[in-house]
Amino acid sequence: MSRTHILAVDAMGGDQAPEMVIAGLEIATRRFPQARFMIFGDLAKLEPLVTATKRLRGQATLHHAGDVISGDMKPTAALRLRDSSLRRAIDAVLAGDAAGVVSAGNTGALLALSKIVLKTIPGIDRPAMAAIAPSAKGDVVLLDLGANVVYDSRNLVEFAVMGEMFAKVVLGLPAPTVGLLNIGSEEGKGDEILRSAAATLRESPIAGQFHGFVEGHDIAGGTVDVVVTDGFTGNVALKTGEGALKLVGELLKSVFNSGPFAKMGYLLARGGLKRLKELLDPRRYNGAVFLGLNGVVVKSHGGADAEGFAHAVDVAMDMITNDFNQRIRDGLAAMDQALLAESVR
Amino acid sequence: MSRTHILAVDAMGGDQAPEMVIAGLEIATRRFPQARFMIFGDLAKLEPLVTATKRLRGQATLHHAGDVISGDMKPTAALRLRDSSLRRAIDAVLAGDAAGVVSAGNTGALLALSKIVLKTIPGIDRPAMAAIAPSAKGDVVLLDLGANVVYDSRNLVEFAVMGEMFAKVVLGLPAPTVGLLNIGSEEGKGDEILRSAAATLRESPIAGQFHGFVEGHDIAGGTVDVVVTDGFTGNVALKTGEGALKLVGELLKSVFNSGPFAKMGYLLARGGLKRLKELLDPRRYNGAVFLGLNGVVVKSHGGADAEGFAHAVDVAMDMITNDFNQRIRDGLAAMDQALLAESVR
Numbered sequence: 001m002s003r004t005h006i007l008a009v010d011a012m013g014g015d016q017a018p019e020m021v022i023a024g025l026e027i028a029t030r031r032f033p034q035a036r037f038m039i040f041g042d043l044a045k046l047e048p049l050v051t052a053t054k055r056l057r058g059q060a061t062l063h064h065a066g067d068v069i070s071g072d073m074k075p076t077a078a079l080r081l082r083d084s085s086l087r088r089a090i091d092a093v094l095a096g097d098a099a100g101v102v103s104a105g106n107t108g109a110l111l112a113l114s115k116i117v118l119k120t121i122p123g124i125d126r127p128a129m130a131a132i133a134p135s136a137k138g139d140v141v142l143l144d145l146g147a148n149v150v151y152d153s154r155n156l157v158e159f160a161v162m163g164e165m166f167a168k169v170v171l172g173l174p175a176p177t178v179g180l181l182n183i184g185s186e187e188g189k190g191d192e193i194l195r196s197a198a199a200t201l202r203e204s205p206i207a208g209q210f211h212g213f214v215e216g217h218d219i220a221g222g223t224v225d226v227v228v229t230d231g232f233t234g235n236v237a238l239k240t241g242e243g244a245l246k247l248v249g250e251l252l253k254s255v256f257n258s259g260p261f262a263k264m265g266y267l268l269a270r271g272g273l274k275r276l277k278e279l280l281d282p283r284r285y286n287g288a289v290f291l292g293l294n295g296v297v298v299k300s301h302g303g304a305d306a307e308g309f310a311h312a313v314d315v316a317m318d319m320i321t322n323d324f325n326q327r328i329r330d331g332l333a334a335m336d337q338a339l340l341a342e343s344v345r
Numbered sequence: 346m347s348r349t350h351i352l353a354v355d356a357m358g359g360d361q362a363p364e365m366v367i368a369g370l371e372i373a374t375r376r377f378p379q380a381r382f383m384i385f386g387d388l389a390k391l392e393p394l395v396t397a398t399k400r401l402r403g404q405a406t407l408h409h410a411g412d413v414i415s416g417d418m419k420p421t422a423a424l425r426l427r428d429s430s431l432r433r434a435i436d437a438v439l440a441g442d443a444a445g446v447v448s449a450g451n452t453g454a455l456l457a458l459s460k461i462v463l464k465t466i467p468g469i470d471r472p473a474m475a476a477i478a479p480s481a482k483g484d485v486v487l488l489d490l491g492a493n494v495v496y497d498s499r500n501l502v503e504f505a506v507m508g509e510m511f512a513k514v515v516l517g518l519p520a521p522t523v524g525l526l527n528i529g530s531e532e533g534k535g536d537e538i539l540r541s542a543a544a545t546l547r548e549s550p551i552a553g554q555f556h557g558f559v560e561g562h563d564i565a566g567g568t569v570d571v572v573v574t575d576g577f578t579g580n581v582a583l584k585t586g587e588g589a590l591k592l593v594g595e596l597l598k599s600v601f602n603s604g605p606f607a608k609m610g611y612l613l614a615r616g617g618l619k620r621l622k623e624l625l626d627p628r629r630y631n632g633a634v635f636l637g638l639n640g641v642v643v644k645s646h647g648g649a650d651a652e653g654f655a656h657a658v659d660v661a662m663d664m665i666t667n668d669f670n671q672r673i674r675d676g677l678a679a680m681d682q683a684l685l686a687e688s689v690r
Binding site: 134183217218221235237245248250252256261262271273276 | 528536561562565577580581582584591597606615616
């Protein structure tokens, strides 16, 4: 078995951990019967859970970790816990025992630990956090989502390269289109950082896929496959969109519960409404990813259920089996050569 | 008739102008039978339209303006047109002939012209663009929406003061709550500008209404009545939320058109679905406002219909009749005195 099919799992992170994590992995084994899972956490809790599974117990190894990083622990405090389930899982990636890590735990701790332990891929200045969001034209990749509040135009270009590759590997698009998020689509809009990043992308190997500037409504509109922005704006945009979808969902629920006719109406349209609900289901979009690190790092939502956690495992496995990080290295090298040739000309 | 009830109207701005504008004003006369409207534009087009109205013709004066600012004209070019309907309408506010202006025309031109002609209220560094968005707990004020890409913590504090007063006057809330948009709700989150603005607001006269930091999902969640942010983030957030709502609307439409049962389902739940559609209707949220200028300046959406334009007039009239700008001056003076006392202590 190649090491590219081994995933390290932090079993203690997430609101319903470790039960939710083990149940999620059991679901994942159906899709990845060849994968192996290194599961880190409190053995006393994990052993009976894993023993009770049908398939997972044959694909898992258990590794004790005595410390737990709570959801509200500061990254600096989390860094000091040498025997946390999260730290041990990341260490397994560093040691080459696993190709990636999945955790539903503390986001800040996961980012800080994976940055410090795994470090960025040579040529990548800062890692980015990416997620998938629904749109009128299929799934869209949005990044950065909060890994960077300080950034420059080179970072945005790197995010574009990584996002484009992520869309290829995880969404299966042959030539994903890329847009830079701005407050207008005209060339002169936005600050110098945005305009400089756009100029670089227009001369880059992905110039043919670069759509230029896009606006907030283009995310759900599906104007491009990859929306690139800084971490502050991306974090606000993702959460604003999620909030708007949640609002409509709640309002719809109250409409269909408002009386017997409305309830009957729901039953008649149920098939389509269920597909709509599934399409917009936050669990489908579970699995934010830290791109640009030496190893695949996937964050499942802290409130995810087993199905959501299994989806985060899907994303990690897609990246691992498609050798995502090597392709990022190749993409960056091609970009740097093209830009070098451009500047020499 | 006091001048506070006279509104200057740019009749030539907007996709369906001037017909849509005149039809919108005719609707507005029903709500404001005492108001007077100074209508600026091409007299040859306006005269027959206004003559054909029932009520508006008795409340309107027509003023010829020979130039038209197109939707894609740059603000610098728009500034050079001395006889545009937009310029003449703003000039009427400067001259004291009208208390405010409404336009469905070029946003950048409206902002640039009203800033240069009307100037900011003494004590306000930069004007802000505000709009109303739907939430789970009623309407929410969001600002800035793109008037400022460059900003500092004092600007954010001024936006908070203006937004709080806007929520009082336009939403009718006695003590609106205020939040600063950030990528986490903990005190240490965000950059120095955000943390400094939060610190000032915690010591300010509106400290009791200041909720601290809020996140993207808090906008539609209705966590606070007023969400304060910089123009770049606010513009992206507003458009992202609108895009998400539009996506669900389109998906719902296709669900209910997917077959005879679904169509019947729609009919049975029609009452509630229509109320939901009305609640989220972009026209209800039409009327972005430039706050902090010497005069009330309201921007209707360029694609608005007559009902939407009438709503923008509503917002302008609410601000005029409630003497919004004087209350902003008073609010700023109180804030500055409190902060001065604080710094002297």
